[in-house]
Amino acid sequence: MTLDKILEEIKKANTIAILTHESPDGDAIGSVLAMGIALENLGKKPDRIIREFPRKFKFLPSAEKVQQEPSQEKYDLAIALDCADLRRLDGKEIFENAKETIVIDHHGSNTMFGDVNFVNPVAPACCEILIGIFTYFELDIHQDLGSCILVGIITDTGGFKYQGVTPETFDFTAELLRKGVKVSEIYEKALETRTRSNFELLKRILSRMEILENGKVTFTYITSQDEKEVKAEAGDHEGLVEIGRGVEGVEISIFIRQIDNEQKYKISMRSTNDINVSDICYLFGGGGHPRAAGCLIQGTLEQVREKILSEVHKALK
Amino acid sequence: MTLDKILEEIKKANTIAILTHESPDGDAIGSVLAMGIALENLGKKPDRIIREFPRKFKFLPSAEKVQQEPSQEKYDLAIALDCADLRRLDGKEIFENAKETIVIDHHGSNTMFGDVNFVNPVAPACCEILIGIFTYFELDIHQDLGSCILVGIITDTGGFKYQGVTPETFDFTAELLRKGVKVSEIYEKALETRTRSNFELLKRILSRMEILENGKVTFTYITSQDEKEVKAEAGDHEGLVEIGRGVEGVEISIFIRQIDNEQKYKISMRSTNDINVSDICYLFGGGGHPRAAGCLIQGTLEQVREKILSEVHKALK
DSSP states (O other), X not given: OHHHHHHHHHHHOSSEEEEEESSOOHHHHHHHHHHHHHHHHTTOOOEEEOXXXXXXXXXXXXXXXXXXSOSOSSOSEEEEESOSOGGGEETHHHHXXXXXXXXXXXXXXXXXXXXXXXXOTXXXXXXXXXXXXXXXXXXXXXXXXXXXXXXXXXXXXXXXXSTXXXXXXXXXXXXXXXXXXXXXXXXXXXXXXXXXXHHHHHHHHHHHOEEETXXXXXXXXXXXXXXXXXXXXXXXXXTTTHHHHTBTTOOEEEEEEEOTTSSEEEEEXXXXXXXXXXXXXXXXXXXXXXXEEEEEEESOHHHHHHHHHHHHHXXXX | OHHHHHHHHHHHXXXXXXXXXXXXXXXXXXXXXXXXXXXXHTTOOOEEEOSSOOGGGTTSTTGGGEESSOSOSSOSEEEEESOSOGGGEETHHHHHHSSEEEEEEOOTXXXXXXXXXXXXXXXXXXXXXXXXXXHXXXXXXXXXXXXXXHHHHHXXXXXXXXXXXXXXXXXXXXXXXXXXXXXXXXXXXIIIOBOHHHHHHHHHHHHHOEEETTTTEEEEEEOHHHHHHTTOOTTTTTTTTHHHHTBTXXXXXXXXXXXXXXXXXXXXXXXXXXXXXXXXXXXXXXXXXXXXXXXXXXXXHHHHHHHHHHHHHHHHO
């Protein structure tokens, strides 16, 4: 069984790197930290490697152990978490150099790029998969480990909101509460706290938001100049796409963000109904989940806006 | 025991009115609808009386049974739900006229204004109290009943977020999911859907938001003129106070709303830490919970702003 193989590889390895995708969100961070703690509980000393660690997650147990650079030339084992594709992996070369590789993920679009792959596209968060894995490994999910897992679940389910949430998600959270984990505090910190820069960006995207296609689509954007003006750091644009989502009648909300002052935009799309935004993003080489997806498009703001709105228009037909 | 007494009164009554507070929120609506269904399951034909039913909750089971006016001069029994004070009860005169009265609530400030009072200030929502009551009555909490209860829990906990959330809240939700209740759909409808009018109000309050007291306080407002311009209906201002809450460093967020074009404002306050906003609101004759409270203040916008900010300034010391 895959989980036995994973445990065997972990036990065998002397040096282990834990990696995740670029621009890590709460599930990515939670997964890396949870795996780090779990491996320590198994007697290992793993390297958690994340180049840009969003400051809002610095409150998490073991966040101080995260490093930006590898300590080894070649690891015995590299574990990629919450990452669908090697191209998106932060530390791609570390993974490619490792003697043995494991992929654990919940994206349906996962390319199975590891030697061992454990992918469950039905899980609402990579962290929820980890609960099952750690339980199989007979690890105690104590407060610290539980808190990291909870962050992944809360952020990837939008606070227990999205359709993928399972009864087990709630059972697990009830259990954590009984163990004394401050669920509400973690929730607010992980999901509800906006940095001042994020708040200033929110004001800008709201004032610019267009409502199109007879109220079915919202479109808004931020430029590199905006981010500079509000002194945005890594992660400060997180969650902005959500604001258009809940508006009555809106089926697709689109948020685009300029990358590094270039003629290149990161598109984030959210859907509230049956329209699969992952399919739309796939047309531009991106992907994700049916109700939350992204891609990169080159061009000026106006060109990118036209390209994406034209595909969205077709999808609405 | 109080619950036996409540069941006895229900069984005895031929005519029953179910009431809740003015400007009903999700917990008020959920409580009334849940109690209505429960009483029907006990063989009763209760009147659910709510004068202004917010349209966002019209999707709920039995919402079509809500009436604006009483069908009786004098009810055998009136039940007030989620209401701390007779003065805030929508249908005060119906309650006062009734032969027997019951109060079920979760506000610590409840004045115990019924013949029978069942108040649990630790419960995160009035609907959560109802779970215990219905279980004691040996009623089956089926999908319809469960959906109404869930709306109250979701809205009063901000989506399982606030500190009052208990392990039982999560156990209950896991159970509902297993019974086939579409938790995610209810969540989005109850908490995430913004009417277009609400969205337009949100844009206005954000663009006007002041950040005061070295970033610890946010203040914003809407006037009756704003509501007229965006064609706001009952409930369209709901949730707007929350937007200031999550901003990094903000301890108190204040949202004030003009009432009926008069020199009178409804103040809504939220706290993210130890400052008890219920105490501040109490100074103006209002109340609520430590982290979510409200009051009414007379005066012009500028006068009201001064009054409330001056008390907030003292509380921050």
